[in-house]
Amino acid sequence: MATGHYELKKSSKGLYHFILKASNGEVILSSEMYASKASAENGIVSVQSNAPHEAQFEVKISSCNRPYFVLRAKNHQVIGTSQIFSSESAAKNGVRSVIKHGSTPHVRDVNA
Structure with a gap:
């Protein structure tokens, strides 16, 4: 069985x-840029x-008036953002x- x-x-x-x-294989969430690999790995854990x-998700409306969503940590910091959707x-x-x-748990280090 394939997994994400x-x-x-x-x-x-x-x-x-x-x-x-x-x-x-479709991208469903993207992170911000992190200064260190360890910080990005902590973002994955989050x-x-x-x-x-x-309850940690929020659907928002983009500047082009189309929906997208963010995933927030318990401290309300955004840890991931989706693409822009049509509906x-x-x-x-x-x-x-x-x-x-x-x-x-599957993480692929593309640069390794």
């Missing part, structure tokens, strides 16, 4: 970020612990996908 996974990446500017991919809780129902499906795949 995280990809941990280092940018050309030396910063780190991660993406969460669903079992079909997503793993917060993703199962629907609120599509955004809610995205939330369900992060709830389903976010607790995965």
Whole structure:
């Protein structure tokens, strides 16, 4: 059975970020940029612990008037952001996908 996974990446500017991919390979959540690999790894741990809780998600409206969502830690800090969706129902499906795949222990270090 295929499961989701995280990809941990280092940018050309030396910063780190991660993406969460669903079992079909689609990107379902992206992190901010972190100064260190350890900080990005801590961000993954935070997503793993917060993703199962629907109350940690907030659907918002972008500047182009389309929905997206954020995942917040218990301290209300944003730890992941979705893509822009065509409808609120599509955004809610995205939330369900992060709830389903976010607790995965699988992390791929793309730069390793």
